[in-house]
Amino acid sequence: MNGKKLLTILEAVATIVVGVLIAIYKEGAMGTYFGIIFVVSGSVLLLVELFALIKLRVMTPAGLISGAALLAIGIGLLISYLHFGWIVAVFVLLLIAAGSALVLYGVYSAIKISAFVGVGEIIVGALFVLFGVLYIKVPDFRTVFWIVVGVLTALSGLYLLLVTLFTKANKKDDKVIEQK
Numbered sequence: 001m002n003g004k005k006l007l008t009i010l011e012a013v014a015t016i017v018v019g020v021l022i023a024i025y026k027e028g029a030m031g032t033y034f035g036i037i038f039v040v041s042g043s044v045l046l047l048v049e050l051f052a053l054i055k056l057r058v059m060t061p062a063g064l065i066s067g068a069a070l071l072a073i074g075i076g077l078l079i080s081y082l083h084f085g086w087i088v089a090v091f092v093l094l095l096i097a098a099g100s101a102l103v104l105y106g107v108y109s110a111i112k113i114s115a116f117v118g119v120g121e122i123i124v125g126a127l128f129v130l131f132g133v134l135y136i137k138v139p140d141f142r143t144v145f146w147i148v149v150g151v152l153t154a155l156s157g158l159y160l161l162l163v164t165l166f167t168k169a170n171k172k173d174d175k176v177i178e179q180k
Contacts, residue, residue: 008164015157023150031077031084038074042067092132099128 018033045067053059076082102125110118134141 005164009161012157012161012164015160016154017157019150019152019154019157021150022153023147030088031080031082034084034087035074035077038070038077040074042069042071042074045070092135095128096132099125099130099132101125102128 021033022030045063049059049063049067052063073082073087077084077087103122104125106118106121106123106125108118109121131145135145
């Protein structure tokens with residue numbers, strides 16, 4: 001078994017475990033996981049910026065700010081200064097905003113581009129708004145939402161695991177084809 005396949009199997013198993021934990025603990029388990037993910041992501045971004053500075057003598061403010069922000073939010077989640085509910089609240093509001101914008105763009109698309117495409121965008125946008133409003137206004141929807149997210153996460157991990165285990169690797173040689 002090569003290293004890439006082993007890494008994919010470990011990723012799939014971790015995804016299954018996280019999915020099950022989300023389904024069981026709902027929002028409660030998410031703060032720790034996202035805290036770890038944000039700390040690791042922020043650290044990697046900052047290391048990439050450091051490497052770019054050392055090797056290329058270039059540093060970008062966007063990479064520094066993004067890395068520092070991810071690191072700070074991750075630490076805030078891990079020490080319980082921030083709560084995952086805050087991130088979810090921002091995401092839900094962004095979902096409603098994006099859905100509203102998509103509905104407006106769908107009206108424009110239906111008139112100017114294609115009625116079929118426009119109606120599809122209106123429907124997707126309206127569903128975004130609906131799910132956002134339901135999440136805010138219906139507490140029982142939140143419970144069902146997190147169970148569904150957990151189950152879908154676990155199923156995606158299971159799918160990745162099965163595909164990885166039962167797909168044969170292509171052992172074709174990479175040959176250079178010369179054009180005449």
